[in-house]
Amino acid sequence: MDDVAGLxxxxxxLRLLDAVLRKGLPLEAALDVAARxxxxxxDRGFAHAIAAEALRRLADLDALIxxxxxxxxxxxAKARSALRIALVQALAMDTPPHAAxxxxxxxxxxxxxxxxxxxFGTLMRGGASLPTPPSLPPAVAARWERHWGPEVVAAAAALLAAPPPLDLIFAAGAEPSDxxxxxxxxxxxxxxxxxxxVAGLTGYGEGRWWVQDVAASIPARLLxxxxxxxxxxxCAAPGGKTMQLASAGFDVTAVDSSESRLARLSENLARTGLSxxxxxxxxMRWSPPEKVDAILLDAPCSATGIYRRHPDVLHRVRPKAIAELAETQAAMLDRVSGWLKPGGTLVYSVCSLxxxxGEQVAEGFLRTHRSYQAAHVSAGELPETIPVEGHRIRMLPGVFAEAGGADGFFIARFRRSAD
Ligand SMILES: C[S@@+](CC[C@H](N)C(=O)[O-])C[C@H]1O[C@@H](n2cnc3c(N)ncnc32)[C@H](O)[C@@H]1O
Structure with missing residues (x-):
């Protein structure tokens, strides 16, 4: 059967779609098994690209089917996923229909x-096409409309239409080359x-920059x-924010529970020469030997803010999982709040929409931790294009829209009272 080229x-x-849609696994986590x-x-890259594009376009592919x-x-049904794979290639990936x-x-x-x-034949003969921008899954569109309104839903869909831009963050003192x-x-x-x-760009080998979405670079800037x-x-790995903090002159301890992600953090530090x-x-078990001046907690989350790079989140993140993650995030904030010196600064962030x-965890924290206050972001700390509300920043689809958008993020900054 494998004699057919490209099969x-x-x-x-097909295995990737099954892993995400039926088993609820993240696309990246399913790749090793699916592409074994x-x-x-x-071939591995192509399998991933087909599955990711099918997940970006799933609502429209299913409507066609x-x-x-x-x-x-x-x-x-296997037939539905087989059709999704054939149609997305023919209608969005330039594969000739007979090959698809x-x-x-x-x-x-x-x-x-x-x-x-x-x-497949009926749809192709009938001139089927996919809309631009793609439609969000109805449950996600309804949820985000309830939280943020119809303009944000439209902006979120528009971002799915184009490949996400490549953002580079430069180490302190390093400038983009001409x-x-x-x-x-x-x-x-x-x-x-x-x-x-990425690998062919000037300065990669010398470690003058790293890849990090512009929104993901905001939490460390607030320290x-x-x-x-x-x-x-x-929750440091793979280390985008560790590199920012080290580059800004902090004496950083980076903690993460994932050995494999920490290996990537080590590689990133080695490449950039940062420590x-x-x-x-x-x-939730470890604790630091002494209190510190600054804490950045980039908590594990639903990752719905990075839906265009990881479109699987659009299909597998359900309200129950969001509620459970919110409990974990509140428990993490509570635990780490004892590790900051009086007068120190705590930044909490999640790449979630x-x-x-976001907002509810941050406000719950302030209500229950009397030794902490909101630390307002002052004028001039960040450009006016960043939507600051007091001590909070909410990055929604639509921010930097003309420049290609940014990941969805929530960031809050707190200060611990001086004794
Ligand atoms: C949003 S990612 C972090 C991204 C990272 N801050 C960066 O900028 O590159 C969340 C991280 O939390 C880690 N994590 C989840 N639960 C944890 C726990 N209980 N203790 C430590 N790390 C944890 C995960 O392994 C994952 O690397």
Whole structure:
């Protein structure tokens, strides 16, 4: 069966869709198992690209499929996912239709092959197309409309239409080279077009910069310059914020519970020549030997703010998971609040578009921790393009829209009272 060229990549894409949609796994976490029989790196990349594009376009692909079947196929039917894979390639990835269907039919061999062939043929003959921008899944659109309004939902969908830009953050003292033709949205930031190859860019080998979305660079900026002060970067890996803090002069201890993600943090520090103490530990059990001047808690979250890079979150994050994560985040904030010196600064951040994980956790923390106050972001600390509300920043789709948008984020800053 694998004699059909390109079939193994499509089989891996089918397994990826199943892992995300039926088992609720993150796309990246499912890749090793789904692509286990792919020996070539580009096949693995292609399988990932097909699955990611199908997840970005899932609502519209399903509407097309439903328009061509007498009775709707079950959500988890293999025939539906095979059609999603064939259609997304033909309609959004420039694969010739005959190749898109020929590489998918063997996946339903011995099953609904005729149905898949028939539905695909009907849609292609009828001139089927996918809308621009793609539609968000109805449950996500309804949730975000309730929280943020229809303009934000429209802006979120618009961001799905184009590949996310490549954002570089420069180490203190390093400047973008003249050969890098990009846009700077914040000091020390440069935005290049999406799909720019990272390894070929000037300064990569010398570690003058690292890849980090402009929104993800805001939390560490709120701690200012370090000048030798001590900082705990909690939930630190793969280390974008650790590098910012080390580069700003903090004496940083980076803590994370994931050994594999910490290995990436170590590689990042080695490449950039920056240094931090690295601790593998669960912050709900570990505690620091002494209190510090600054804490950054970039808590684990639903990651719905990074939906365009990780479109699986649009389909597997449910309200129950959001509520459970909010409990974990509140417990983490409570635990780490004892580790800051009086007068020190605590920044809490999540790459989530859910107020339960952002605004509600931050306000709950202030209500229950009398030794902490809101630390307002003053005029001039950040450019006016950043939506600051007192001690909080809420990055929604729509911020920097003309420049290609930014990840969704929530950031809050607190100060511990001096004794
Ligand atoms: C949002 S990511 C961190 C991104 C990172 N701050 C950066 O800028 O590159 C959340 C991290 O929390 C870590 N994590 C989750 N639960 C943890 C725990 N109980 N203790 C320590 N780290 C934890 C995960 O391994 C993951 O690396």
């Amino acid at each position: 193994p990549a499509r089989r891996a894409a 029989d792919l020996t070539r790196a580009d 439903d328009s061509a079947t007498r009775r709707p196929l079950p959500d988890d 269907i020929a590489t998918v039919l063997p996946l339903v061999h011995g099953g609904p092959r005729k149905l898949v062939h028939g539905v 050969q890098m033709d990009g846009v700077g949205l914040l000091p020390g930031h440069l935005r290049l077009p999406g799909r720019t190859a 200012g310059t370090g000048e030798g002060r001590t900082a705990l970067d909690l 931090a103490r690295i601790v593998a530990g669960d912050i 859910e107020p339960e994980e």
